Amino acid sequence: MTEERKISMNVIRRLPRYYRYLGELLQKGVTKISSRELSEKMNVTASQIRQDLNNFGGFGQQGYGYNVEYLHTEIGKILGLHQNYKMIIVGVGNLGQAIANSTSFSKRGFKLIGLFDVNPRLIGMSIHGVEVQDIDKMEQFVKENEVEIAILTMPKTRVKETAESLAKWGIKGLWNFSPVDLFVPDTVQVENVHLSHSLMTLAYKINEAEVEREKKDKSESIGQIEE
Amino acid sequence: MTEERKISMNVIRRLPRYYRYLGELLQKGVTKISSRELSEKMNVTASQIRQDLNNFGGFGQQGYGYNVEYLHTEIGKILGLHQNYKMIIVGVGNLGQAIANSTSFSKRGFKLIGLFDVNPRLIGMSIHGVEVQDIDKMEQFVKENEVEIAILTMPKTRVKETAESLAKWGIKGLWNFSPVDLFVPDTVQVENVHLSHSLMTLAYKINEAEVEREKKDKSESIGQIEE
DNA sequence: TAGATTGTTAATCGATTAACAATC
DNA sequence: TAGATTGTTAATCGATTAACAATC
Structure with missing residues (x-):
């Protein structure tokens, strides 16, 4: 009867970050925020924020945006933070x-x-x-x-x-x-x-960045431009 | 000139896990493994393992599988573990x-x-x-x-x-x-x-599982079967 | 009302899985 | 050689982004 909609872990793992940013806004006394403003702060797309939230229902108001306190509370509930x-x-x-x-x-x-x-x-x-x-x-x-x-x-x-x-x-x-x-x-x-996995990933990123830099230097010194 | 292929973080974050399993196999004295065998141990698809590895070149041998020690070393190199x-x-x-x-x-x-x-x-x-x-x-x-x-x-x-x-x-x-x-x-x-994010995700999983269980109990007690 | 911004559908992009030809 | 399994292409599936009608 009710729509079956399995929410992906990708979405869930973004919620704590939204929750954290909203908590910070709340502390600063910010009462409303639009998906665009939040997206700029968090370095994600506004579209993603709206899509993510609408997995759980409409928390915003057209023409206005989102009430910071309300959204913060609701995300907390989704995550199960309303209980001990x-x-x-x-x-x-x-x-x-x-x-x-x-x-x-x-x-x-x-x-x-x-x-x-x-x-x-x-x-x-x-x-x-x-x-x-x-x-x-x-x-x-x-x-x-x-x-x-x-x-x-x-x-x-x-x-x-x-x-x-x-x-x-x-x-x-x-x-x-x-x-x-x-x-x-x-x-x-x-x-x-898995802390060791995390550290290995950092090692990869460091090496990858190094390789990219060398590649760039090389192509610049040769005067080639590659896309 | 050379093929530009940006490898996704999804792939990278799976490498440490492959690395760990291969290390364990190595310690057990296992010398060869097929993508199918490894996939069963790790609870992923064999296809994904082969796709992941082939982002970095062919490490296996048709009809045989992968040499555990070699693959372990190579993944280590990709992650940058060959250096200090x-x-x-x-x-x-x-x-x-x-x-x-x-x-x-x-x-x-x-x-x-x-x-x-x-x-x-x-x-x-x-x-x-x-x-x-x-x-x-x-x-x-x-x-x-x-x-x-x-x-x-x-x-x-x-x-x-x-x-x-x-x-x-x-x-x-x-x-x-x-x-x-x-x-x-x-x-x-x-x-x-972000340890707090991780813990919140666990809270979500616990609640989600609870909800699923209740839903199942309910539909069973009513005698309904929903897909 | 006009302007703003959501909620949501459609389009695109990327990731995973399936299938199979190549080959050891 | 026959059997096994990779490497890789094609098909499917899912996630992200773009677009826009609904609406506050």
Whole structure:
């Protein structure tokens, strides 16, 4: 009956950026913005902004533009930021600690309620009032507290089995920082942060730019113009 | 004269994943693999693998497949992993320390040679033999050592000006962890890691899956089948 | 009302998949 | 040689951009 319209991940991954820019405008006291103005700030096309937004309904007003606060709120709702998420961190090494210490996530409704590790030297330590527990306690904790998101910042050797256990215990999302691809039941959503991939991509860009520059220099010195 | 073929970022961003899988195969002692076998392991189409690789030339052999070691090396070269990169970290907070402590990058030729911060309590501290210096020393250091990559793990308030300075001092790439978009000259390549975007995307996926499940339950309970 | 800007359709462009001839 | 699998062209699919009628 209702139109089935699967929204592409390309669109979804642009939403947080819109959300961020709108939040900044809001803080500056800007109340309205047109797709053209926003497109210039964000270095995208106005058409894309309008297309993206209209996947979710009409948030603007012809002849006027978009109300910044309203649009910001609505995008937040689409992303699911109107609700809270209970999170745990599995693996309290440097990266786990870094995330635990960040306050910006909790502001957006992502609440850190548990920390787990195997290392006895870390167990008992507290970060922002959350104590590191032995990983043996994780099953009970996840079930009792209905934890939604697990942040995987542990050595990659144990990630696969941990992810499988967490899936069994009812976790909804895994934020995976290990260089591993997780194949879990579709009751569990996975979002990967592959830092090494990102760094390799930067290396590519650097080399590519170098090659382009050399090519340009060469054609200029020869006096050729290639399109 | 030579064919101009700009390779899309979609393709590039898949290369590190191929590289990782090939590395794992190599470690397992696998010497050859076909695009079909690899596609099954990686959950992509064989066609895509062959198309991706053939952007850079033919690495395989008809009737045989691909030599794992050779393909691994070649993808490494495409990504620019055959050379070393001198890196510094700007902002030695939790995240900066986490990256500094990670040994996996240096194995791939990304060498951390400098750490900078404004915090006097951090200055003088050492991580893996690299001492944290006052940020005042950064200009001289970058120029003298011909630093290629700066890792920006500092508060977002100072990122913009820092990026501009680094660009002026000849940096080639910025690995930006701040929730900020950097607009720098095209002599500098930027790769962003927006952790908050990633987490919001996970929130979306979780909600989306929830909605899908409810929809399915409903149509099943009513006995309707919708395609 | 006239001007502005959305929402939306149509056109273009690019990316992915399918198919198959080339060839090892 | 026969079988397998690549490299590559063609077909399909999806995403982006352009255009413009609807409308505030």
